[in-house]
Amino acid sequence: MQVRLNGEVREIPDGITVAGLLAHLKVKAQRVAVEVNEVVVTRDRYEAQQLGPGDSVEIVAFVGGG
Amino acid sequence: MADTWSIGEHTFTSRLLVGTGKYPDFPTMQQALAASGAELVTVAVRRLDLTKTGAESLLQWIPKGMQLLPNTAACFTAEEAIRTARLGRELEMGELVKLEVIGDRRTLFPDVEGLVEAARVLVKEGFTVLPYTNDDPVTARKLEDAGCAAVMPLGAPIGSGLGIRNPYNIRIIMEAAKVPVLVDAGVGTASDAAVAMELGAAAVLMNTAIAEAKDPVLMAEAMRYAVEAGRKAYLAGRIPMRLHAAASSPMSGVVGSP
Numbered sequence: 223m224q225v226r227l228n229g230e231v232r233e234i235p236d237g238i239t240v241a242g243l244l245a246h247l248k249v250k251a252q253r254v255a256v257e258v259n260e261v262v263v264t265r266d267r268y269e270a271q272q273l274g275p276g277d278s279v280e281i282v283a284f285v286g287g288g
Numbered sequence: 289m290a291d292t293w294s295i296g297e298h299t300f301t302s303r304l305l306v307g308t309g310k311y312p313d314f315p316t317m318q319q320a321l322a323a324s325g326a327e328l329v330t331v332a333v334r335r336l337d338l339t340k341t342g343a344e345s346l347l348q349w350i351p352k353g354m355q356l357l358p359n360t361a362a363c364f365t366a367e368e369a370i371r372t373a374r375l376g377r378e379l380e381m382g383e384l385v386k387l388e389v390i391g392d393r394r395t396l397f398p399d400v401e402g403l404v405e406a407a408r409v410l411v412k413e414g415f416t417v418l419p420y421t422n423d424d425p426v427t428a429r430k431l432e433d434a435g436c437a438a439v440m441p442l443g444a445p446i447g448s449g450l451g452i453r454n455p456y457n458i459r460i461i462m463e464a465a466k467v468p469v470l471v472d473a474g475v476g477t478a479s480d481a482a483v484a485m486e487l488g489a490a491a492v493l494m495n496t497a498i499a500e501a502k503d504p505v506l507m508a509e510a511m512r513y514a515v516e517a518g519r520k521a522y523l524a525g526r527i528p529m530r531l532h533a534a535a536s537s538p539m540s541g542v543v544g545s546p
Contacts (some may be wrong), residue, residue, distance in 0.1 A: 228335040229335070247338055248342070249341050253345055255376075255379045257371065257374075260371060262375060262378050264378060265378075280375070281335065281338070282334060282379070283334065283345070283346075284332065284334075284345075284346050284347060284380075285309075285333075286307070286308040286309040286310065286332065287308060287331055287332025287361050288309045288310075288359070288446065288473075288493075288494075
């Protein structure tokens with residue numbers, strides 16, 4: 223299925239969870255925060271929350287800033 | 289008694305807050321952060337580069353014991369800033385946020401309407417909000433009324449190094465505020481930081497002045513001392529300015545006098 227991931231259309235496995243997506247992308251979950259359709263997904267919901275076609279997913283981390 | 293200050297439930301000894309942007313490399317940043325003596329450091333929230341998921345994390349280079357202050361830099365609407373603050377809270381597991389809602393790309397001056405709107409929402413959601421704002425006493429009052437834990441008027445545009453351009457407005461803001469007033473942005477060198485503290489600021493926040501100095505680590509140390517010196521001078525109480533001299537040595541009993 224297709225989702226919009228950090229602004230780009232990407233093909234990801236059907237019915238994947240947020241935890242599954244992070245593993246699929248080789249992202250360390252403790253270093254990022256995730257938003258699906260403009261709502262933050264808290265860490266305790268990564269395993270439960272499934273993604274659907276057309277979802278907009280943002281994966282963010284801290285970078286240097288003032 | 290120790291000269292501490294507080295934001296929300298956090299108490300600090302250092303009155304210097306520093307950013308983590310624009311350093312030539314992480315090791316230099318790490319040394320500069322340590323040399324600054326800061327206890328609060330700002331960080332930005334950005335999309336993870338999914339092509340470099342194994343890259344080094346900024347967090348590994350922030351000295352232990354420093355409290356992170358996520359910002360909402362580069363957000364141009366209240367909605368963007370609110371979303372970014374929520375993501376920052378999820379990353380940091382803390383409620384502190386440096387709130388920025390920018391209104392103009394060239395000057396990076398705040399959009400004060402959006403700022404107040406975002407502040408109201410975030411305060412209701414339990415955030416401890418530190419808003420980056422104009423040196424405008426009316427906006428500062430609105431932010432305080434909205435429940436912000438501090439107000440952070442700019443000394444000059446972000447990264448400009450112009451110093452404290454309107455010390456009188458900063459003084460007026462301080463006169464009225466019941467929350468800590470921090471001077472955020474505009475510091476170019478140590479004397480600017482000292483001026484901010486001599487005006488009575490609770491603290492000073494800076495990034496570019498340290499990160500883009502020829503020697504960031506040495507400048508971080510200079511800023512640490514400037515902030516301390518300015519604070520002590522404020523507490524000590526400066527002498528009034530006089531037009532004419534007031535001799536320091538006795539004028540009488542000079543050898544050869546009649």
